[in-house]
Amino acid sequence: MEKVFIVGIGATKVREHWNLSLRDLMVKSAIKAINNAGINKQDIKAIYIGNMSSGYLQGQEHLGALLATWLGIAGVSACKVEAACGSGGAAFHQAFLAVASGLYDCVMALGVEKMTDAITSDVTSALIMADDQEYVAFTGASFVALNALIYRAYIKEYGVKQEDIALFAVHDHKYAVNNPYAQYRREIKIEDVMNSPLIADPIHLLECAPIGDGSAAIILCNERFLEKKVSDQEGVIEVLSSVLATDIISLHDRDTYITLNATRVASSKAYKMARIEPKDVNVVEVHDAFTILGVISLEDLGFAERGSGWEIVREGEIEIGGKIPTNTMGGLKARGHPVGATGIYQIFDIVTQLRGEAGKNQVDNAEIGLAQNVGGVGGTVIINILKRVR
């Protein structure tokens, strides 16, 4: 297996991009990543595009050829990768495999989602497609509702106050303030969260990642390409491990709701593959589409005991300067969650930290970073572990 490196990143801001289309967003982030790597677009041999809902929300499939055309590199290997909200992470995983296998020396992983052209209830319809259409979506379930059931199960099991879980949203907003790419660059208080309207009881509006548009791209290459084309680059990142695991797609078929088994499976494999332990990780991106998911993920990734993820949030351990700095660029909640692009934004944010380019949010001497991207209610989880090598 070849070593895999990240040599370029690019992203658009996450926001309501009224002036940018799905293809504009893709082209923009791709060009930024290519320029960031200092390579030519013709160097790219394959593109993996993470996207969940272009078909439903944009009436547009076949994103591989679309991007290749609009980027002016038709002929390149390119296709869409879909794993619900985990599409971005899954696309990165495919890009990793393509380089690791030795087939390509330089590829691009790109995530994109264009959500704001649709009315909210259509977005709600699109997102529930992450679960079983016949026996879950059929019931009128929304994606928030499924996470609300997890939330209830967690509160019941551990007797936790909702405020302690909701704190995760406050945490994310604090760091988004300094992230120029973030959708909500303002702080919020726990009272704001608890007083915001209920979406699916007990989940409040400000506990949910927002709807937004965005695209992010990552250039990956092998060692030979690195030495030949970008030998002078500072802040080269190695992908130590990239693992994707699935779980039973729907909650009602599972035996437990308070842990995402796929996170446990994927992360333990990823730690092993990277030859590290959780304590070696300096900076983390967890998939907090909802506050409860952030808390549970801290536990499933091995940063907190079962039932105490909320405690390490409250104790400040996930702050910069804490034991395990988490979502230091705003996370899904405040940086934004353009669904299929999120997994790539997470890598973008980790690379930014590992390169020492995080500005006011910089984690000192960040060397190893981990990104956890979740599809559906944990039906897919992708763990990527990155390390700065020079």
Next chain:
Amino acid sequence: MSINAAIVGYGVYLPVYRIKDVEIAKVWGRDVRRVPIKEKTVPGPDEDSLTMAFEASLNALRRAKIPPIEIEAVFVGSESPPYAVKPSATVIAEALGATPKLYAVDMEFACRAGTTAMGIVIGMVSSGIIKYGLAIGTDTAQGRPGDELDYTAAAGAAAYIFSNPGKDTIATVEGTYSYVTDTPDFWRREGETFPRHTFRFTGEPAYFTHIIGAAKGLMEKMGLKPSDFNHVVFHQPNVKFPLRVAKMLGFTMEQIKYGLLTGEIGNTYAAASPIGLANILDHAKPGERVLIVSFGSGSGSDAISFIVQDGIESRRHLAPYVEYYIKRKKYVNYSTYAKFRNLLKMR
């Protein structure tokens, strides 16, 4: 050929929601002391005549104690099917598990459709064409807001399973009689949301003439008189009409008391007299004779007489009584009622 059929299972269903006539009267500025009934059932937003028929049928199956696949006929009488074209009987049969070897039909025959379905199933059972048949009367009746019918048009379903008389029979069919003329006191044209009616024309030439015609016809045919019956149930668009027709025919309050439920639940149209019959069966003793006389506007009347059998004692507790459904209620105000009944303009 003689009748060789009996009720072996019966079941009813009423929606949980109720609206008081006083609440309706307040909205339309009517004298709250002059309302036709106390309250009526209101179907929930996810209910229709098909879903209610299914629940009633499930209760009938519980009492019949037969696997659904043994049902060989499903006849559904209703004037409020969810589709103009696409049967309810097939959906009900599929949901129950009675398909595909099955006779089935949807019958529109105004408020009389429930008993007419019973009559046809009685015939099929007696002839030996089928062993078990299900007859259903079900309606989510619509009244034009503010109209007289708005105060009474209700929702409910009743289902009866017939077979040849046997040892656990609930009630044997003694005789049937049908009375038909073209007397159009009430109708709904294709594509129209609400029915129209002819006010006082519904009384004497329609309701009374046909009920009396059928009741007298049956009694004459069978050589019976009113005092031979322990219980009687008439179609009940309101409380007044069945009381008056009982008196005209020579029945007493005692005979009509179990069968008259309109004051509490409203007019359930095709389910009205069948639900009354179910309430009688909930209370009757073996050996008692029961008369049911339905009426449907423009369709006439059925009269059927039953003799209650020993099986009633061991079977009636196998499904909820009519009284259970009457007591199980949640009141809604007129705005919620309007929302549930799709009376608000959304597009």
Next chain:
Amino acid sequence: MAYTKSVPRIWRERIRKYRLLGGVCNDCGKVFYPSRRFCPRCGSGNVNKVTLPRTGKILYFTVIRNAPTEFKSFEPYILALIELDNGARILAQLTDIDLEEVYEGMPVEAVFRKYKEQGRDGVIEYGIKFRPRE
């Protein structure tokens, strides 16, 4: 949207949706809904079809206040994870219930109800919901 307007796909699932047709795994004992070829827990193909009981209790519930487009007119409604009497779990809407009545552990019973319509002139989709049981 095309996917919501398909009649064949509703027709195809009708038996499992109308009759609570589940499965039971002969190897690990899991009872599940709907029926399928392999056990979702252990993967065994040694499974049988079983008609699930119509009564159970609420494990967890939520109130949906921002529904998908097809369910907009029913807002707000309760969605619950229900454990049936034989241990099978099912996700379903509750009906005949006020928002303030519901609680974890509430006994419920299955009813046949309308879930949605494929537009005003389209087919009606029926299925199993649950209501409070006395």
